Amino acid sequence: MDRLMKDFALFTDVSVNPVLRLGTGACLALPASFLDRVLSEIGKSEITARITVKRFENTSSTQLELKTFLWALGEQRKLSKGRLSLYTDSQCISGLLKRKSGLLARDFLSRTTNLQLRNAPLYRRFYSCHDESVFEVIKVDGHSRTSAREMDIVRRIFTIVDREARRALKLWMNELRGDRPKGMHNNDCA
Numbered sequence: 001m002d003r004l005m006k007d008f009a010l011f012t013d014v015s016v017n018p019v020l021r022l023g024t025g026a027c028l029a030l031p032a033s034f035l036d037r038v039l040s041e042i043g044k045s046e047i048t049a050r051i052t053v054k055r056f057e058n059t060s061s062t063q064l065e066l067k068t069f070l071w072a073l074g075e076q077r078k079l080s081k082g083r084l085s086l087y088t089d090s091q092c093i094s095g096l097l098k099r100k101s102g103l104l105a106r107d108f109l110s111r112t113t114n115l116q117l118r119n120a121p122l123y124r125r126f127y128s129c130h131d132e133s134v135f136e137v138i139k140v141d142g143h144s145r146t147s148a149r150e151m152d153i154v155r156r157i158f159t160i161v162d163r164e165a166r167r168a169l170k171l172w173m174n175e176l177r178g179d180r181p182k183g184m185h186n187n188d189c190a
Contacts, residue, residue: 007032007083013162014064015169025068026165029076047160053168065090066122084135094139
């Protein structure tokens, strides 16, 4: 039971092809105590082995950031009910909690058009998740309450997550183009 109450750090990042409206989201959930380790002890392979990637279709960069976070939160909540710190470079996600009262007051309507915001359903889900299980959002590369030593570890981990999201999108784009590994031809059996 103690394992279910641990605090976690959740890292999310995305890579999107805006022309095709396809993207990949990467997430990494780690026990919060992992961030107490010495930077030199954290190996890339140790991190990449724990990263999960998901493909998303018909999406924009903002939608992809939100969809990835909501998916990652759902996956992480299967593991733990402890406190959660989300690490993201998304300006949208990092600003959503500050925008909550204004968006709710306007019922998610645009100030200029008075129409519902395109991402209103995702914003509602985000706020619902936050109400159910309060989490902290920490913007990577911004000013943070996190110590400088911890931010070095956070940046190292986040860079690995970012690269995996990009690598996954590149692989997907290669699949769509029909690219084959060197030495393999279209008539080769797999």
